[in-house]
């Protein structure tokens with residue numbers, strides 16, 4: 318099972334290095350961090366207005382959730398990324414959602430919401446060329462976080478199945494490949 322550093326290495330090899338984008342965010346970090354309350358409110362207005370996501374939260378939980386999201390956003394736009402930052406995204410941010418039974422596609426969709434809200438704000442506050450650079454930097458870093466969270470989600474499920482059934486990870490993978498081949502063939506036959 319890959320650890321968070323290997324997942325990140327794969328992401329950079331496929332999508333491109335993070336450091337140039339980190340430099341862009343670092344240059345504007347203090348300005349971007351001032352938007353944290355705005356995003357935290359918009360984010361939870363959206364999640365609390367959709368029944369499927371609203372029912373995940375306890376009634377009194379919103380202030381704490383907004384604080385966590387503000388901290389997450391402020392660290393993410395800081396441009397300062399050491400091992401602890403990526404480890405935190407994988408083990409704390411990612412696994413916290415698995416532990417609450419939140420489907421990964423909800424987190425991916427929520428990240429898409431954050432990226433779009435960020436773009437809207439950048440368009441208001443930056444000239445077009447610099448705005449495009451700032452948006453692409455934020456998108457690249459948050460896409461890397463999505464890769465970590467998604468891999469962590471699958472790893473948690475695989476570990477869970479392996480521990481509870483005694484099946485090795487290799488055996489689980491072989492079964493998954495076999496089932497996928499059958500589903501793929503069935504889908505092709507019905508075309």
Ligand code: HEM
Pocket residue numbers: 364370371373374382385386389409410413414417419423424425427428429431
């Ligand atoms: C861009 C996507 C998201 C980000 C960046 C994010 C960020 C965070 C962070 C930083 C924490 C605190 C983790 C910790 O330090 O313990 C957290 C916890 C939590 N998030 Fe999210 N979140 C996202 C999406 C969602 C979605 C879509 C839901 C529900 C539909 C959700 C529900 C929760 C809940 C219930 C907790 C508390 C977990 C616990 O019991 O400790 N989050 N989130």
